[in-house]
Amino acid sequence: MRYRSGQITDKDTKIADGHGSDYICGDPGCCEPMPDERRGTLLGRIGGNVFIVGNGGEYSAPEGGTIFLRVNDCDDGLVDNTGQVKVEFIP
Secondary structure, eight states: OEEEEEEEEETTEEEOSTTOOSOOOOOTTSSSSSTTSOTTOEEEEETTEEEEOTTOOOOOOSSOOOEEEEESSOGGGGGGEEEEEEEEOOO
């Protein structure tokens, strides 16, 4: 899977691709799903397994299921996010 195009805006911060912004909370008490990764990074989840999609790579899920995508932002912080990204799934 890989990021193809699009842009997300997190409040006033424009995130140009799936790599996210330069901000990393870095504290286990932070509210992002992956606090040690860049805010706004494109994430995937299959079952309980959350992984970084970013701008692309290979992923192997330990279980089957639906793939959910979101940005690495607090659940309460998603309300001020706008935009869209396109991803490509490569078998």
